[in-house]
Amino acid sequence: MNISKEQLDELNAVVTVDIAKADYSDKVEKILKDYRKTANIPGFRKGHVPMGFVKKQYGKAVLVDEVNKLLQDALNKYLTEEKLDVLGNPLPKEQEDFNWDADDYSFQFELGLAPDFEVNINGKEAITHYKIVPTEEMIDNQVTTMQKQYGKLIAKDAAEAGDVLSGTFANEEEAIENTTTVELDKIKGKKNLDKFIGAKVGDVITVKTKGLFEDDHDLIAALKIDHDKAHDLNIEVTFTVTEVNTQELAELDQELFDKLYGPGTVxxxxxxxxxxxxxxxxxxxxxxxxxxxxxxxxxxxxxxxxxxxxxxxxxxxxxxxxxxxxxxxxxxxxxxxxxxxxxxxxxxxxxxxxxxxxxxxxxxxxxxxxxxxxxxxxxxxxxxxxxxxxxxxxxxxxxxxxxxxxxxxxxxxxxxxxxxxxxxxxxxxxxxxxxxxxxx
Incomplete structure (x- = not known):
């Protein structure tokens, strides 16, 4: 077997693999002999199939299979030993006059080679590395969220700004019926908020979904619909009030601090x-x-x-x-x-x-x-x-x-x-x- 490389340019090459009969003949012969011993072919006793018949029936397939295995192993070994950094995989070149009935074979493969280059991380300008810091408003809002989380709800007769209403959103045509709670602080716009202010248990409020909440994700949760459906959804829904509560915030004391971060941490x-x-x-x-x-x-x-x-x-x-x-x-x-x-x-x-x-x-x-x-x-x-x-x-x-x-x-x-x-x-x-x- 002989392998040679023709360098076409810095990025392209052709590898030629020449395989002689001596490279594969013993292996092919052994496989065919083993097959002759074990083959069950109608008309012949097991182990007594004529070798000529075995070669005629299966010789070409065994030959092609063994040459391809030999070729692939030799090519992979060559690329490794020569330390060729290839992109993709070698591509076999078409050979119109290729003849499997010959004794010796020559195969050619196109190679795409990785380029040689130096990495330049930096341009003329320095790259901006942002340090994101929370605002005081963001921190205060998180404190309030924690107080709400560990606070308690107190029932009341009629809703006021900042209260929490429990109830069911519904729209029969869109098959929407979801029981949830609504924090009035999250309602968007005075027109929408006014519909909830003063609401009592048993009241039915009708609102449009478009622009109902400050955050569209709140609409997804409130109606229990998927994101795609919520996008630009503009329908009327009813909200039947079952509870009206005011949120009593937890005290900012050691008990709350310990619940949040463990004893004595804060x-x-x-x-x-x-x-x-x-x-x-x-x-x-x-x-x-x-x-x-x-x-x-x-x-x-x-x-x-x-x-x-x-x-x-x-x-x-x-x-x-x-x-x-x-x-x-x-x-x-x-x-x-x-x-x-x-x-x-x-x-x-x-x-x-x-x-x-x-x-x-x-x-x-x-x-x-x-x-x-x-x-x-x-x-x-x-x-x-x-x-x-x-x-x-x-x-x-x-x-x-x-x-x-x-x-x-x-x-x-x-x-x-x-x-x-x-x-x-x-x-x-x-x-x-x-x-x-x-x-x-």
Whole structure:
């Protein structure tokens, strides 16, 4: 067997694999002899089928199968040993005069090669890394929410602003009938609110759904409908009042603080607000970090220039999918995926050059941290390490979970790398300012 490579240009090559009869004949002969011993063919006793008959009936199929196996193994070994960084997979070239009745064969494969380039994380301008801070109003609103959560409802005769009404929303034509509670603070507009003010048990209120609540998600919950149906829904619904209550807020005292954060963790209103602020900043950090990942990605794509073997990749896309594509369809698919492919190459180069690969020990430790975080949400603050080990082992036995957690960990590693190496400028903003600047 002989393998040779013709370099067409920096990004394209052709590999030729020559296979001689001596490379496959012994293997083919052995398979046919084994088949002769075991084959059950009508008209012949087992083990006494004439070899000529076996070769005539099955020789070509066995030959093709063995040559293809030999070819694939040899090609993979060659690519590995020569350290060829290929994009996609080798594509067999069409050979019109190919003859399986010959003794020796020659196969050719087109290769698309990964480009050689230097990663440039930074452009001329520093990348903005946002620090999102909660406003005093946001913190005060969270304090009030906590007081409501641990407060109590007191029944009253007629509704006033700020009260809570229980009842049933209904619309027979749309098959809507949902029993719920409505906080009058969430009703949008004086015209709508006036319909609820003064309401008593047994009253039936008719309102339009469009613009009923400050937040559309409240409409989804109130009517128990899906998001798509709620979008631009403009129908009349009735609300039959079954209870009228006023919300008595819980006192901002040690009893409430202990319920919220555990005994003695928070002792004053000022400490409570500091805690809320810190928790909010941690939550905002996830959004800020995701924005930073996006910004650095765009910067690298803009500032790291290299060519791709475009024609090879279009051809590869055309023939390797579940369904064959036309040239125009393959071109469209390539244009859609080109940006993602460029980023994969850039990210792969960063990972390899900076030893950022995910190890199994890192993956297991990361999985255990995720498990601890989830258990803490259900009040299990100090799980045993053996319990964490057992749960992590179960999770990591699932390949889909391994892939998902590996991607999370790699994203975290890349984020840390960017924070340490990219040219950043920190900008402190409120959440509303962040949304306005980033999502415009």
């Amino acid at each position: 002792k004053t209103v000022s400490e409570l607000k500091d805690k809320i602020k810190a928790d909010a900043e941690r939550q905002f950090e996830q959004q800020s970090d995701q924005q930073l990942l996006n910004a650095v990605t765009e910067s690298m794509l803009e500032n790291t220039k290299f060519e791709l073997p475009a024609e090879f990749l279009k051809k590869w896309i055309q023939v390797t999918g579940e369904n064959a594509l036309s040239e125009d369809e393959a071109k469209d698919e390539y244009e859609k995926s080109e940006k993602g492919l460029r980023y994969q190459l850039i990210e792969g180069k960063i990972i390899n050059e900076n030893n950022l690969q995910v190890t199994f020990d890192e993956l297991k430790a990361f999985a255990k941290d995720l498990i601890k975080s989830q258990m803490a949400q259900f009040g299990q603050m100090s799980p045993e390490d053996k319990e964490l080990e057992d749960i992590a082992a179960r999770i990591l036995s699932n390949q889909d979970e391994v892939k998902r957690i590996s991607e999370q960990l790699m994203s975290q590693k890349m984020l840390t790398f960017y924070k340490e190496n990219a040219k950043l400028k920190t900008k402190e903003v409120t959440f509303d300012e962040f949304v306005k600047e980033v999502y415009k």
